[in-house]
Amino acid sequence: MYISTVLRWFIYWWFRFVVPKLVVVTGGVMSGVGKGVVVASIGRILRARGLSVNAVKIDPYINVDAGTMNPYAHGEVFVTYDGGETDLDLGHYERFLDVELPRRNNITSGQIYFSVIEKERRGDYLGQTVQLIPHVTDEIKRRVTEAAGGYDVTLVEIGGTVGDYEQLPFLEAVRQLRLEMGEDVVFIHVAWVPLLRVTNEFKTKPLQHSVAELRRYGIQPDAVVVRSEKPIDAGAVKKIALFAHVPQYAIFNSYDVDTTYRVPLILEQQGMGDFLVRRLRLASREPSYREWEEFLSKLSAPRYRAVVGMCGKYVELPDAYLSIVEALKHAGAALDVKPELVWINSVEVEKDPDRLGKLGLDAMVVLPGFGKRGTEGMIECVRHARVEKIPFLGICFGMQLAVVEFARNVLGLREANSTELDPETPHPVVHLAPEQKEVDVLGGSMILGNREVEIVPGTLAASLYGTNATVERHRHRYEINLSYLPKLSEAGLVVSGWRRDVRRVEIIELPGHPYFIATQFHPEFRSRPAKPRPVFLGLLKAALTSRR
Incomplete structure (x- = not known):
């Protein structure tokens, strides 16, 4: 018993x-x-x-x-x-x-x-x-x-x-x-309830139909989250409860x-x-939102602002760079600054490079991407930031194009390029990573996920990270061609981060510039509201300094 x-x-x-x-x-x-x-x-x-x-x-x-x-x-x-x-x-x-x-x-x-x-x-x-x-x-x-x-x-x-x-x-x-x-x-069922402007009335019928469709598949929601333009009224709640069969x-x-x-x-x-x-039937403690509320208060009422140019080829759809946008918000909250993003279509820059000087930028980010379209415009964005001493951050493809720009305009290798963009370039300063040469499928075959990065002491990267190593996420096939590194270094380009498992360039920077740094990895993927990544913090700090 x-x-x-x-x-x-x-x-x-x-x-x-x-x-x-x-x-x-x-x-x-x-x-x-x-x-x-x-x-x-x-x-x-x-x-x-x-x-x-x-x-x-x-x-x-x-x-x-x-x-x-x-x-x-x-x-x-x-x-x-x-x-x-x-x-x-x-x-x-x-x-x-x-x-x-x-x-x-x-x-x-x-x-x-x-x-x-x-x-x-x-x-x-x-x-x-x-x-x-x-x-x-x-x-x-x-x-x-x-x-x-x-x-x-x-x-x-x-x-x-x-x-x-x-x-x-x-x-x-x-x-x-x-x-x-x-x-x-x-x-839990999430559904949109539109507001009919003519009568200023919430229309719940679309939500009712979506719940009915869900029931048709044998699922009765236990709760409903109404998405709406503004808070719904008690009448709408009562109607939804009645027809969705939810308290x-x-x-x-x-x-x-x-x-x-x-x-x-x-x-x-x-x-x-x-x-x-x-x-x-969960055993839990009283909720605590102290850190979250502190982040929100800084995010919502910043004392400063910084105009950040976002140069890329998919800028009509900002969701293409969602994690970078969020990473800038995280860094902004930590510094009490609002990053005001100016989306720069690199294809348009190719048609009118002079437009960059009219934007009043405090900082520039050259964004990730693939393929040839718009890349000359992205390279022009790098050049503008370098020459005009605008704080600059390049991410992944942005770093590769920063090296191409430096090779062309500082080293004088006018036809320098990435072999992704010009397989016949006489100066392939960026080329396919060795392990990618045997890849014969596209899906899931890039250099992906976390890798350890060693940071060179005495560099800008070292001062940002405050440590000799970090772990960052990757998504790329092409990399800096090490055979050109002696010339690039002699001309002033500094490699401040290396992959730990193999000798690959991870971070570059330019001394003598207010802030010029680029990463092969994607720092945005590890950014958190209360834990902004160092390169974004550094960019906005430099932007504030240049604004003053």
Whole structure:
């Protein structure tokens, strides 16, 4: 009798505190409604209560990952510490949760089908007819639950809009998880409620239809997050509760604000944290937002401003550089300065280089990218910053083009270039990395993820980092050609950072310039609201100095 009682209690506590608890977030009405920010904000709310939180993004596209997608189609490719090329929402998760997520936390249809087909070819399903249910859905469930292991709560965002055909296997998989895990799975639906300007009335019908569509797949949301232009009124809440079959206390509102970093506090004030703790039976402490609120206060009311030119080829879509924009915000908050971004289309610079002198820039960032289009304009942006003594930061491709500019205009090698842009250049100051020469596939084959970087003592980089080494994330195929390094160094270019595992240039700088530094790595991916990266801090400090 005693043993059976102990066993029952063990099973009870196992399912209460050890079995993964999932918060599944879906979106309705339209894409781009802000699910990623809502998921990241929920994660921040739970983290503020001392809980360990993980976040998974599901993308229904057939691409295996985001690495081969045009930035115009999908925004920034976010790189994880272990070399995953993922959806930009993982960047939101990392910044809000202050964690480093692995590549497995971005699940795509391509990965799922690829894995199922591999298993079929291997004979894992020998004798079976391989079908969407159960084989594809089982693979989805396996990946989600594996990612959730070891955390108090795992947030699962299903990309796209309810009603998209490509979402169906994922919705079916999470429906099954709810059946299997019961109350340890919570469904939250995020949907847009438009404001009809003519009558100044919120129209909830689109949200009602998206919930009805979700129910058609066997999922009843436990909570609804209404996305809206401004706070919704009590009448809209009452109507949503009635037609979505969700209690009024489980309806939350994420309205437009000056910064997405304010969303966790808005949802907290509305009771989101208490709702989830109660609904998932979580043991947690009182929430603490002291550091977050300090960051917000600095972000919202800065004393200074700095005009920062952002030179690149995808500037019509700032999401293509989302992590860099956020990294500048983090650095700005730490320095009590607002970086006012001026987007510079490098293609337009090629047509009218003189326009750069009319922008009143305090700093210049030459952004990452690939391909030949607009690169001469980016090189002109480097030249302008170097000659006019404007504080400068080049990132990845920006560093490579900074070396090309220096070789052309300081060394006098007028035809210097990268072999990516001109395979026949007589002066390949930037060339393909040796390990990339045998690569015959494009997806997931670049130099990716974290690498250790040694910093040369006595340099600007050393003064910024305050240490002799750092770890940074990478995403590139081309690099500085070391055979040109003696000439470049003799002309004044300083290499201040080297990769630790192989001899590769990671940081360059120009002494005698107010601030001229460029990195082969992507410092933006490791920036956090309370932990800005040194090169961004240095850029804005120099911008303030030059402004004064």
